[in-house]
Amino acid sequence: MIKTFFDCISSWLIPFVIFTALLCGIVKKVPVYETFVEGAKDGLKVSVNIFPYLIAIIVAVSMLRASGAVDIAKNLFDGVLAVFHVPADVLPVMIIRSLSGSAVLGVFSDIASQYGPDSFITKLTAIMVGSSETTFYVLAVYFGAVGIKKFRHALLAGILADIIGIVTAVAVANWLFL
């Protein structure tokens, strides 16, 4: 029931945003077609730029999985994680999501292709990745740009927010997809 409602809103949100953007564009006399093409070029640049990072991480993570290292970690942590229905493969996602956006995307693609798009682990990771921001990178960029050396409570706030993000993602995934 709730799931159908969520699916419904989910699939309507994207056309709604597209519709509003185009309507606003036409009303404001923006050359929508040219503007779209211009933006699409940026999008292409983004994915070309991200490719070397993606290949570095996807290959490294699939090596890690194939080598059996994840299984070793699984045996160590499975007891704790199983209580919250968190598969051991999600562990790297939790750690890397605060460090690098392209890296976490690489780990996520590895999980999604390994377990299939409809599996619980893929859904959980998707939510975790989609709601994440690279905390440490943001800290370095924003404070680095103005020369701040003492972060005060910003660092702790960022880390706590990350933890809450992970917990909420697990809770929502358990609620909707289990």
Add this chain to the structure above:
Amino acid sequence: MNKCKQFAKEKHFWHYKNMNYIWFFIIIISIISALYTGKVDAMVNSIWTGAKQSVEICLYLAGIMAFWLGIMKIAEKSGMVSFVAKIITPVARKLFPDVPENNRAIGDIAMNFSANAFGLANAATPIGIRAMEELQKLNRDKKSASNDMCTLLAMNTAGFQLVPTTVIAVLAACGDKNPSSIVLPTLLVTSVTFLFALVIVKLLEKISPAQPDLEKEGEQHD
């Protein structure tokens, strides 16, 4: 121009410094544990499948990102992004009590949030940094972050986003029939995290050690 170059430098410096170790350890641990578990062949094969897979993911990503950023460019040019920014400006003013009435920072902060929400990271970051520079001008101790600077940072580290484009691209690449069904669950989590981040940063503000200058003289800044 100079600011942009400096920003690019910071960005890459950060990325390389940390990922160097992580990437190094992932590969070293893989090789060692492959030797230990005797799965060397499987590990070597995974290099080729992994490389192939990253090309596939990247192709999907290129398509979806190009389309979405095309639409978002229209949203930007038509004033939709700045319209949302205008709506949230009163809220931003409440969140940043130390910023004077007519300061540009509030508008920039609202715009930073709005651009982030629409997934325009490339537009959001320079505006966010400009807001940070304004806050730094109001800051008394130039080496340590003011309360408002921490709040702006928390807003950005929580990373509120309407549509998780890259996640949808990956799901589509892996054969998901309805990849957009992830939108609302993700939106729910990202909203909860964002609100909590604001609450946390405001709570920590109270117990965080005050900046040295502010402690001594409690008067209005210029």
